[in-house]
Amino acid sequence: MKQLPNILTLSNLFCGALAIICILHAPEYRAEINGTDYTVITPEPIYWASVLVVLAGVFDFFDGMVARLLGVSGPMGKELDSLADVVTFGVVPGMMLYRLLKSAYYQSPDVFEVSIINLAPALLVPCFAAYRLAKFNIDTRQSESFIGVPTPAVALLVASFPLIVLFNPFNLAHWLQNIWVLYIIIAALCYLMIAEIPMISLKFKNKSLADNWPRFLLIALTLLSIPVLKFAAVPFIFVVYVLLSIIVPPKVTPKS
Template sequence: MKRHIPNALTLLNLLCGSIAVIFAIDDHFIAASLFVFLGIFFDFFDGFAARKLHVQSELGLQLDSLADMVTSGLVPGIIMYKLLSLTVNSSGKVDNNWSSNTDWLDFNLPILPLLGLFITLASAYRLANFNLDVEQQSYFKGLPTPANTLFIISLPLIMEFQDSDAMNTIILDKWFLISVTILSCWLLNSSIKLFALKFQSWSFKANATRYIFIILCAVSLIILQFAAIPIIILLYIFMSILDNFKSK
């Protein structure tokens, strides 16, 4: 019976991701983000449960990646598609060469927002590669898909809850969103070694980087709220690079 518990948690991740897709398509970003957070929560604890119950399996590994493909692959792609769509006016045109449209069966489809779906493609490639890479046990190579998803969904949450004209102007700039999309795709499949938040013991000395990172995350979220999430992702990358230099 216990061997089914981790897979049940993984399926809950998939369920949350599927619901998040529905909300994201309907422009309900807050609800979509809530179910993404729930999905990532289940994603963390399915692996934890598998290790504690000693029921890790190849099926669980494959199922986990399939669930992540929806929650942390398809959802951020759709959200970026929607954000890029906001840079296109009601006629489907923008102010430069990105104004090309395609009419498919009377459905007007602006080309620019489709760039957001490259995040989904990059996520799929990373997840497939992750399953084949036996090295990534104590660290990640490239940005994990859940972390990248938190980065992407933070953008509409910043707009919704912090309502800063300056932040909104930056987020809704098409070149900013294109740059974020390119950066996201690169980070997902980069060779940068990033530390995993897996504690082998509670020792501060052995986990100094993890403890400091968690404390900085908590302080940043209290002070900056959702605007802290992009900073936390960059901090995660910076501290990982610093940790790599120290270990060498």
């Protein structure tokens, strides 16, 4: 039983590795549209990658909880968790943004002039995620709250993008097929992961409404927005999470 938290963490990593395979497996083919040749990406494998990120998020949520319940928390589990997270919540969203950028460029008339340099900014996401996770491991201020947006929140946000492109709620797919919007999203996510901004954690230390009302509000808005906004609820909740953390910043325990 004491290895159960590590098994959950490795399940997170397994999902992340499988998600990368799905993203890389998305085939490209030539198609003629209105007399013009286009390169088209078959998107279905990327949608499965989004599902795998959500499943990995579930494993990531429960591994720490199970470790605390079993009383087996330790440095080994903490390091293993970060190693898994850098793949699932760093490399995977970077790969997703890479494919989204590539798909956006394929719609431009000068598609054949696009180089790898145009797509490389997407790979900044795993770099900043790795930096954020390394910082988290040595930052004693982050025992009860976060400093900077946690990588699972970033990954879940990016994982919603392929599904938004597929189902197109509120015509948001148009924005996610714009290269400049994607560049802005990449820059914003990289900054938020390492910013010195106290962020709300969903760890409840007590049942006091006065102490936990931002958490209750965030959970309530999440439950209310999902049936109304569908997949667009994920970006909405992400923005609410960041704004709520800025407006009502959690207390940060000073470094010892």
